[in-house]
Amino acid sequence: MSTPTKLGTPDPDRDDSDNVVPLRRTVTSEDTTEVTAASTSSTEIERKVFDGELVTPLDSAALDRRLSAQRVRDAGGQVVRVLRTSDQTARLRYRVRQSPRDARTLVWYSLRGHWRFVVKGWTWATYGDLRADVRAARLAGDVEARRAAQEMIRADAHARWTRLAMVLRRLLVTAAVVAPIALALVIAGALFERSEMWEWLASVYGVLDIVGAVLSTVWSVALFVVPAGVLVASVFEGRDRKPGAGFLVQPNRDDNDSYVDERMISQALAHLGVAPLDKFFKSGGQLVYSVPARVDGDGTYAQVRLPMGVTADMVAGQRKKLAANLGRASLETWPTEGSEDGILDLWVADKGKLGRGAGDWPLLHDGQVDLFEGVPFGLTQRGMLINAPLFEANWLVGGRPGQGKSAALRTAMLGAALDPTAELWAFVMGESPDFDPFRPRLTRYAMGMDDSVAEAALQALRDMLAEMERRGKVLGEMGTPKTSRKLADKRGVGLHPLVCAIDEVHELFQHPTYGEEAGKLAIRLIKRGRKYGVILLLATQSPTKDSIPREVTRNISVGVAFAVADHVANDGLLGAGKYKQGIRATDLRMKTDRGTAVAVGLTDNVFELVRVFYIAFEDGRDDVTPVITRAMQLIADAGRDVPVADDVDAAPELVDHLADIATVLREDKRVRTQVLLGRLVEHRPDEYEGWTFQDLKSALADAGVEVAKSNGHSVVRADDIATAITERDDVAADVEDFDRDEDAGK
Numbered sequence: 001m002s003t004p005t006k007l008g009t010p011d012p013d014r015d016d017s018d019n020v021v022p023l024r025r026t027v028t029s030e031d032t033t034e035v036t037a038a039s040t041s042s043t044e045i046e047r048k049v050f051d052g053e054l055v056t057p058l059d060s061a062a063l064d065r066r067l068s069a070q071r072v073r074d075a076g077g078q079v080v081r082v083l084r085t086s087d088q089t090a091r092l093r094y095r096v097r098q099s100p101r102d103a104r105t106l107v108w109y110s111l112r113g114h115w116r117f118v119v120k121g122w123t124w125a126t127y128g129d130l131r132a133d134v135r136a137a138r139l140a141g142d143v144e145a146r147r148a149a150q151e152m153i154r155a156d157a158h159a160r161w162t163r164l165a166m167v168l169r170r171l172l173v174t175a176a177v178v179a180p181i182a183l184a185l186v187i188a189g190a191l192f193e194r195s196e197m198w199e200w201l202a203s204v205y206g207v208l209d210i211v212g213a214v215l216s217t218v219w220s221v222a223l224f225v226v227p228a229g230v231l232v233a234s235v236f237e238g239r240d241r242k243p244g245a246g247f248l249v250q251p252n253r254d255d256n257d258s259y260v261d262e263r264m265i266s267q268a269l270a271h272l273g274v275a276p277l278d279k280f281f282k283s284g285g286q287l288v289y290s291v292p293a294r295v296d297g298d299g300t301y302a303q304v305r306l307p308m309g310v311t312a313d314m315v316a317g318q319r320k321k322l323a324a325n326l327g328r329a330s331l332e333t334w335p336t337e338g339s340e341d342g343i344l345d346l347w348v349a350d351k352g353k354l355g356r357g358a359g360d361w362p363l364l365h366d367g368q369v370d371l372f373e374g375v376p377f378g379l380t381q382r383g384m385l386i387n388a389p390l391f392e393a394n395w396l397v398g399g400r401p402g403q404g405k406s407a408a409l410r411t412a413m414l415g416a417a418l419d420p421t422a423e424l425w426a427f428v429m430g431e432s433p434d435f436d437p438f439r440p441r442l443t444r445y446a447m448g449m450d451d452s453v454a455e456a457a458l459q460a461l462r463d464m465l466a467e468m469e470r471r472g473k474v475l476g477e478m479g480t481p482k483t484s485r486k487l488a489d490k491r492g493v494g495l496h497p498l499v500c501a502i503d504e505v506h507e508l509f510q511h512p513t514y515g516e517e518a519g520k521l522a523i524r525l526i527k528r529g530r531k532y533g534v535i536l537l538l539a540t541q542s543p544t545k546d547s548i549p550r551e552v553t554r555n556i557s558v559g560v561a562f563a564v565a566d567h568v569a570n571d572g573l574l575g576a577g578k579y580k581q582g583i584r585a586t587d588l589r590m591k592t593d594r595g596t597a598v599a600v601g602l603t604d605n606v607f608e609l610v611r612v613f614y615i616a617f618e619d620g621r622d623d624v625t626p627v628i629t630r631a632m633q634l635i636a637d638a639g640r641d642v643p644v645a646d647d648v649d650a651a652p653e654l655v656d657h658l659a660d661i662a663t664v665l666r667e668d669k670r671v672r673t674q675v676l677l678g679r680l681v682e683h684r685p686d687e688y689e690g691w692t693f694q695d696l697k698s699a700l701a702d703a704g705v706e707v708a709k710s711n712g713h714s715v716v717r718a719d720d721i722a723t724a725i726t727e728r729d730d731v732a733a734d735v736e737d738f739d740r741d742e743d744a745g746k
């Protein structure tokens, strides 16, 4: 059984930048906890479990043992493929095969090394460096520098001869002292036996014998070691010094096609035709890799500090050449600006991996969503799952026709549909059934080319604005700046997420009657709706300044660009300057890269190349309806109706916990939590009956108040409550001022 059924639980200790590619997770038959997307979405990017199968605990243990013997578990304990393991074997096998060629290379290095020693010796003996300085100064007409260099040669030559004379003199003096003694010892040794000698003289001969034996041993060892050392030194001296060259040529491994290392990157950069880079390499420069090339998802990542005069966008400007030099398609080569202009972030995809699509949507068969945590949307270029943000976000999806915009919008909306508290509106400004299966889950829906659809969409924007203002007031009264999961769950207050998708939105903005007003409303909603849970998802074929108001493109927080025609459309969707920084959807190919988009704002990274999950709804295949059926079931299970914005209690009773606590504190400076809980129940039994210490603690924490300690008892201090109420009132006043200013600005 190999149907993917579950998502892996994210490990909080895990570092997503690990050099590992998750391939498979085994799920034992004991592992019965159903893991939903909601519970997996505590981080923006998660690892995707591609496949899982049920095994018995016994099999699982056996598999664990085998895999851990192969060192294929990562720090989080999940089963992973570590490329290193197979690489080492491949490398070893390769080295054995290549040994004759390596031997030839080493002989050549040694010869070249000897020659380089000779050249160095000659340069030293003839003051080659200083003479070169003299020549350069003469050519430059710099008399001062020439004289200084010549003076240095003279001074150095003088010092050198003086040193030589000194050494010779010391040798002569030593010889003059040592030679007669040595001669006397030789003569005495020849004339007398040791036994006939004075005792002290015999022991001198004894010491000399030992010294002689040591010297002869050292000599015989040196006869091997010194030539070997010279050989190694000559090989090292004669090694290849081309930019990025390794000591021996890189092996052709199993993943040869995908293999990229610093040497290859340096060589590729050396042949870009960027003048300062060329100069740098010609003068023997070596690039500094702040992050050496390492496996990163479905590709290789490296970070390079560029030399003087070169910026990352100069390299990004030569992307096609760089891709060709690395043996990749442009789309597989991503040179972008790092944290500084002079730092190049380079990510190179493994060959052909990007064309593979994202696979099944993780929530296709199972799972629920917490919209506040995001919805599974696609895979990054590194193969990580993107949990796309919807709360506090507004989206603009664009690209040329037929590249996957509507499908992407549908994926985001289907995710939202699986949050039973989310209210969904959809408007399609054209004849397209993309959202038809959503009908039962949609609170508002209109589709078509006629004016009535544009009118309905405009009315929706008007109502959203009114709704936003109502929510602003409710939140102001509650002293909370924005809605939250907790508030969204609360019935009757209408602070749930309201998501409105408009496909082919340029048709609305360019509408002769409704366009202008629609534009203005959208701008206000995008600027201010986020904290109130009012979310706009817009899709268009034409993200130009004539078809989408500039303030919309400027303020949108998530830009998703499928293949676009030019840099204007690119920057319209992704933000000004993105094309220049190398973040380009222009490199996406029509048809071939359908379903792949460049996106900003989906994660904390500067950009992502996203393979969007495709939930089919075409050619008689309908994977959307079953998800909508599930979404309806989730709503029924929660005992709710399809959320509707005006389904709000006329005067929702919003209990102000902080105010209640202030009341029941009475005149006391501090009150024990147990006593306080009792007083709260007395004060408002409906609300506080059943409250535990934890409920009280979390209500206080929401207001930024901590439970204090007094004589070993947990207490709530009146001063803390008074401060929290003052701060809350200040925040509410600020929010009101801000909203008023915003309105005045419009």
Ligand SMILES: Nc1ncnc2c1ncn2[C@@H]1O[C@H](COP(=O)(O)OP(=O)(O)OP(=O)(O)O)[C@@H](O)[C@H]1O
Binding pocket: 357, 399, 400, 401, 402, 403, 404, 405, 406, 407, 408, 541, 594, 595, 596, 611, 612, 613, 614, 618
């Ligand atoms: N993520 C995806 N993965 C694989 N195929 C996809 C994906 N998204 C879209 N496609 C394919 O591309 C086709 C066109 O998709 P879609 O209708 O979403 O494009 P579009 O950009 O909205 O087009 P238009 O601008 O004409 O409305 C789909 O019918 C589907 O076959």
